[in-house]
Amino acid sequence: MLTWLCITFGVAFGSAVIPVISIEVFVIGLMTSGNSIPWLAVGAVVATGQILGKLLYYLAARGSIRLPEFLHCRLHRERPPSPRRHRWRLRTKKLRGWLDTLRERCHRHPHWMASTYGVSSVVGLPPFMATTVLAGLVRMRMSTFVTAGLLGRFVRFSALAASPAMFAGAFGL
Structure with missing residues (x-):
C-alpha cells in the first residue's frame, strides 16, 4: 500500500508540474484496480503532491524563483521591431489591460x-x-495559498477516489 501511495504522490506532483498528465485518470484507475487503499489516504497524498507541484508555478509568478537562464534570456531580450510583433501587441492590448x-x-x-x-x-x-x-x-499570502489549495484538492480527489466504490455499491457490483 505504501508503494502505491508513493507512486500516487509522484504522479500527482508530475501532473501539477506537467499539465498534460491526468491525475484524475490515474486515481480512478488506481481505485478500480482492486487495491485496498483508503480513499482518504489517496485524497491526502494527491492533494499534497498537487500543491507542492503548483507551488513552483506560484513562486515563479511571484518572482521568488528565477527562471532558468535560457528562458530568462528569451523572455527579456530586446527584439527588433517588426510589423508582425506590432500587430500582436495591438491584438493583445485588450487582454493585457x-x-x-x-x-x-x-x-x-x-x-x-x-x-x-x-x-x-x-x-x-x-x-x-x-x-x-x-x-x-497578486502576491497572495503563501499560507492562504497552501491552506485553500490543500483543502480544495483534498475534497476534490477524496471524492474522486471514493466514487468507484460508491457506484459499485449503488449498482450492486
Whole structure:
C-alpha cells in the first residue's frame, strides 16, 4: 500500500508540474484496480503532491524563483521591431489591460482572490493552473495559498477516489 501511495504522490506532483498528465485518470484507475487503499489516504497524498507541484508555478509568478537562464534570456531580450510583433501587441492590448485590471482588483479585494482560488481547487473552473499563477502574480499570502489549495484538492480527489466504490455499491457490483 505504501508503494502505491508513493507512486500516487509522484504522479500527482508530475501532473501539477506537467499539465498534460491526468491525475484524475490515474486515481480512478488506481481505485478500480482492486487495491485496498483508503480513499482518504489517496485524497491526502494527491492533494499534497498537487500543491507542492503548483507551488513552483506560484513562486515563479511571484518572482521568488528565477527562471532558468535560457528562458530568462528569451523572455527579456530586446527584439527588433517588426510589423508582425506590432500587430500582436495591438491584438493583445485588450487582454493585457484586462489582466492589469484583474490584478488591481485582486490587490484591493484579497478575499475575492482567495475564494476564487479555493473554488477553482475543488471544481477546476476557472482552471486551477491559471488561478495558481494569478495567485502568485497578486502576491497572495503563501499560507492562504497552501491552506485553500490543500483543502480544495483534498475534497476534490477524496471524492474522486471514493466514487468507484460508491457506484459499485449503488449498482450492486
